[in-house]
Amino acid sequence: xxxxxxxxxxxxxxxxxxxxxxxxxxxxxxxxxxxxxxxxxxxxxxxxxxxxxxxxxxxxxxxxxxxxxxxxxxxxxxxxxxxxxxxxxxxxxxxxxxxxxxxxxxxxxxxxxxxxxxxxxxxxxxxxxxxxxxxxxxxxxxxxxxxxxxxxxxxxxxxxxxxxxxxxxxxxxxxxxxxxxxxx
Numbered sequence: 001x002x003x004x005x006x007x008x009x010x011x012x013x014x015x016x017x018x019x020x021x022x023x024x025x026x027x028x029x030x031x032x033x034x035x036x037x038x039x040x041x042x043x044x045x046x047x048x049x050x051x052x053x054x055x056x057x058x059x060x061x062x063x064x065x066x067x068x069x070x071x072x073x074x075x076x077x078x079x080x081x082x083x084x085x086x087x088x089x090x091x092x093x094x095x096x097x098x099x100x101x102x103x104x105x106x107x108x109x110x111x112x113x114x115x116x117x118x119x120x121x122x123x124x125x126x127x128x129x130x131x132x133x134x135x136x137x138x139x140x141x142x143x144x145x146x147x148x149x150x151x152x153x154x155x156x157x158x159x160x161x162x163x164x165x166x167x168x169x170x171x172x173x174x175x176x177x178x179x180x181x182x183x184x
Contacts, residue, residue, distance in 0.1 A: 002166045003049045005061060005108060006040040007101070007158045009128070013075070014039050016154060017092060020078070021130055024090065027142035030135035031090060038175055041128050043105045043161065044112055053115065058179045060111040061161050065181035068104050070159040073097035076151055078130065084143050086136050091127040094156065101126045101158065108161070159183055
């Protein structure tokens, strides 16, 4: 099973970001945009996992979630990784609560390491992936729009850690919630 752990967003935030993606699509470029129903904040990608490990993963998620209160954050910008000169990922950025999310993800990272999963090479940067750039040509209008984009900050409540199963299909990934743990 292909698994990842994420902090899901509210339906309202999925809809808001879905509308933003619709606008960004009109700006051109070779970008594979995320379906609004699949928008989330990834905490840890686990990859292909043997089903026998799932109970231990669920226990670790429950333990981590039980130690922290829900996090109030806000979405207030869009950008690109590694930058907007040659972006590979178009993202929505978070402010407020960033340190709290980083602490939770660091704790989760440690628990997953104890279960045999490799640690991430880079420090976690809370962001919501909106799209993945396939080709770096034809992005001029999109990049200009992103650089000039202004958004009224929108509050996001991060209240759960969720274990997702991801099934890759020609029409895009299908995500299935296997387990959810509420923050205290």
